[in-house]
Amino acid sequence: ALVLSACASGAAGSSETSDADENPYGLITPGQIRVASLGDAKPYTFTDESGEFTGFDVELFTDVAGRVGIDDVVFTGQDFSGLLAAVANGQFDVGVAAIGITDERKQTVDFSEGYLAGYLTVMGHPDAGIDDEDDLAGKRLGVVQGTLQEAYAVKNFTETELVRFPDNNAAISAVNSGSIDAHFLDYEAAKAYAEQYGLVNAIDIPSFDAPAGFAIAKGNTEFQAALNEALAAAMEDGTWKELYEKWFPGSPMPEQYLPSSEQGE
Numbered sequence: 236a237l238v239l240s241a242c243a244s245g246a247a248g249s250s251e252t253s254d255a256d257e258n259p260y261g262l263i264t265p266g267q268i269r270v271a272s273l274g275d276a277k278p279y280t281f282t283d284e285s286g287e288f289t290g291f292d293v294e295l296f297t298d299v300a301g302r303v304g305i306d307d308v309v310f311t312g313q314d315f316s317g318l319l320a321a322v323a324n325g326q327f328d329v330g331v332a333a334i335g336i337t338d339e340r341k342q343t344v345d346f347s348e349g350y351l352a353g354y355l356t357v358m359g360h361p362d363a364g365i366d367d368e369d370d371l372a373g374k375r376l377g378v379v380q381g382t383l384q385e386a387y388a389v390k391n392f393t394e395t396e397l398v399r400f401p402d403n404n405a406a407i408s409a410v411n412s413g414s415i416d417a418h419f420l421d422y423e424a425a426k427a428y429a430e431q432y433g434l435v436n437a438i439d440i441p442s443f444d445a446p447a448g449f450a451i452a453k454g455n456t457e458f459q460a461a462l463n464e465a466l467a468a469a470m471e472d473g474t475w476k477e478l479y480e481k482w483f484p485g486s487p488m489p490e491q492y493l494p495s496s497e498q499g500e
């Protein structure tokens with residue numbers, strides 16, 4: 236009986252520790268990372284012709300996940316407004332979609348360190364007559380619900396009629412059909428849509444105080460620490476720079492994410 240009980244308790248003990256070993260980051264499915272993302276925020280995160288998720292954020296996160304030891308990464312498209320809640324309530328392990336880090340959002344999720352700082356951009360028809368923020372008075376401006384653009388427009392574009400959309404695709408078709416004058420989205424996505432539909436970037440607003448980060452459930456400090464360590468390594472060995480040049484050719488490069496040997500030039 237003594238041997239049996241010792242063996243039994245040993246087995247129980249080992250299975251408990253092996254669970255922690257198997258799934259140190261509290262993943263929904265050990266060995267797999269489920270990512271909530273967007274399908275229409277090219278070149279940050281988008282689905283290509285074959286329906287594969289790709290883009291700067293997608294490839295950077297996939298690289299970081301590999302460094303953390305997880306190669307099975309599954310991306311799913313979400314409306315931005317539901318994305319953080321889905322991560323907070325455990326439907327996804329992480330949110331990756333040019334999500335700006337803000338104190339308000341930190342009430343819902345935790346974030347990795349920042350990995351991209353850029354601009355919020357108003358873009359529309361070349362003949363919409365929008366050259367600066369004053370020109371937005373009396374105009375109809377699209378925003379995606381839940382974005383920093385929505386919050387900024389509510390606060391600053393008080394004479395503008397805001398039209399809320401679930402995603403960029405819906406807003407862009409509204410611009411193209413003329414039912415709104417312009418859409419308010421991220422700089423690089425605006426550039427991609429402008430090229431595709433002959434629209435123009437009219438106003439660029441810095442959002443450096445809210446760099447994009449990976450969003451994870453609050454309290455998952457093991458996962459957060461592992462992601463941060465891997466993200467720092469991807470910056471230090473030039474992987475971040477390589478992906479930035481691949482996906483944002485010609486754009487000004489924020490220095491803080493370059494290898495330390497290239498900073499402070």
Ligand SMILES: NC(=O)CC[C@H](NC[C@@]1(O)OC[C@@H](O)[C@@H](O)[C@@H]1O)C(=O)O
Pocket residue numbers: 273276315332333334335336351352353354355379381382383384421422442443444445446447448
């Ligand atoms: N994918 C989206 O629609 C996200 C829209 C918006 N992105 C803002 C941002 O994170 O985009 C990447 C960088 O330019 C950041 O500086 C910026 O705050 C947001 O976080 O609300």
